[in-house]
Amino acid sequence: MDRAEELRQVRQALSDYLHIHGYRSTPERFALLEAIYMTDGIFNPEKLLADMEARKTLRVCRATVYNNLGLFEDAGLVRKLMLNGESGYEKLWHNQFGIRLVCTSCGKVTECGDEKVRHQIEDMKKKRFTMTGWSLNLYGLCSKCQAAFKRKQKKLLDKTQK
Amino acid sequence: MDRAEELRQVRQALSDYLHIHGYRSTPERFALLEAIYMTDGIFNPEKLLADMEARKTLRVCRATVYNNLGLFEDAGLVRKLMLNGESGYEKLWHNQFGIRLVCTSCGKVTECGDEKVRHQIEDMKKKRFTMTGWSLNLYGLCSKCQAAFKRKQKKLLDKTQK
DNA sequence: GTCAGTGCAAACTTTTTGCAACTAC
DNA sequence: GTAGTTGCAAAAAGTTTGCACTGAC
Numbered sequence: 011m012d013r014a015e016e017l018r019q020v021r022q023a024l025s026d027y028l029h030i031h032g033y034r035s036t037p038e039r040f041a042l043l044e045a046i047y048m049t050d051g052i053f054n055p056e057k058l059l060a061d062m063e064a065r066k067t068l069r070v071c072r073a074t075v076y077n078n079l080g081l082f083e084d085a086g087l088v089r090k091l092m093l094n095g096e097s098g099y100e101k102l103w104h105n106q107f108g109i110r111l112v113c114t115s116c117g118k119v120t121e122c123g124d125e126k127v128r129h130q131i132e133d134m135k136k137k138r139f140t141m142t143g144w145s146l147n148l149y150g151l152c153s154k155c156q157a158a159f160k161r162k163q164k165k166l167l168d169k170t171q172k
Numbered sequence: 173m174d175r176a177e178e179l180r181q182v183r184q185a186l187s188d189y190l191h192i193h194g195y196r197s198t199p200e201r202f203a204l205l206e207a208i209y210m211t212d213g214i215f216n217p218e219k220l221l222a223d224m225e226a227r228k229t230l231r232v233c234r235a236t237v238y239n240n241l242g243l244f245e246d247a248g249l250v251r252k253l254m255l256n257g258e259s260g261y262e263k264l265w266h267n268q269f270g271i272r273l274v275c276t277s278c279g280k281v282t283e284c285g286d287e288k289v290r291h292q293i294e295d296m297k298k299k300r301f302t303m304t305g306w307s308l309n310l311y312g313l314c315s316k317c318q319a320a321f322k323r324k325q326k327k328l329l330d331k332t333q334k
Numbered sequence: 335g336t337c338a339g340t341g342c343a344a345a346c347t348t349t350t351t352g353c354a355a356c357t358a359c
Numbered sequence: 360g361t362a363g364t365t366g367c368a369a370a371a372a373g374t375t376t377g378c379a380c381t382g383a384c
Contacts, residue, residue: 144310148298148303236339238374
């Protein structure tokens with residue numbers, strides 16, 4: 011699915027959500043949604059404001075961004091998350107399901123897909139719980155930090171033995 | 173493993189970590205660690221301060237709590253997380269691996285263990301990534317909210333058809 | 335004795351709130 | 360026309376920082 015089609019679908023989803031819940035369809039909301047879906051990866055309110063400023067799309071104020079990120083969260087369009095002590099949001103449309111490699115040293119986050127695990131998780135039937143999405147974080151060290159860690163360990167060992 | 177034994181092990185882990193990295197063993201650090209490991213579930217700096225106040229253990233200031241939560245995070249003793257827009261910490265000792273049911277409506281968080289999925293995940297071998305822990309969040313509706321949601325859906329449908 | 339760590343208060347960042355003006359319905 | 364939504368600025372909440380003092384090593 012290309013980005014334009016995704017944007018079309020997600021705009022429709024927002025439109026439906028607003029209509030169903032009796033909220034209003036304001037240009038600010040759709041401009042924000044657009045800014046979010048033009049972004050790759052994790053974003054935060056400040057980044058959205060900066061992006062919209064840079065792209066010279068409709069100007070919205072800080073409070074509106076916060077308000078609507080909350081609304082989008084309720085609508086299931088974004089999810090708030092915390093990785094390596096940094097908070098942020100991710101978009102969620104057709105992306106409710108994801109495996110993520112999180113380096114606990116440098117903070118690098120990599121998406122990853124493992125079909126076997128993916129299916130296993132989605133087949134989990136939980137009593138008294140209706141699953142609508144999931145997210146699996148694998149914590150550890152990326153190759154770079156793994157190498158750095160080994161060097162550091164060696165150094166510490168030398169120091170201890172002195 | 174009972175709580176006393178867990179506490180003993182985790183104190184040892186902190187002691188080792190401090191020693192190896194050349195940090196000092198202060199009473200504040202161990203009091204904080206104790207407060208964390210006396211807590212069940214998710215906590216935040218404010219809760220720790222309140223708990224320590226209530227239990228009349230060593231009084232520590234806010235900045236010290238923040239400082240040491242950062243240190244404990246680096247030491248792999250706690251992990252910062254975000255669930256339903258609320259940030260918090262979880263303890264990590266012998267608990268690096270966990271499946272969690274998160275109700276996106278009421279925010280209830282339930283621990284859950286599925287051995288099959290657990291093993292599948294731990295058997296995932298990632299190229300260029302050394303996994304030290306993982307966490308799987310299943311998002312959805314708990315039974316209570318599922319029932320409430322159905323009622324609400326029906327009401328909205330009636331309203332639409334009017 | 336030295337310097338990392340603490341308490342305290344101030345500063346800074348992030349998020350929420352109150353209110354007047356606006357506009358989607 | 361009405362009430363939900365926005366912008367703005369002020370307030371609140373959450374976190375970090377600077378500095379003098381303390382105590383772990």
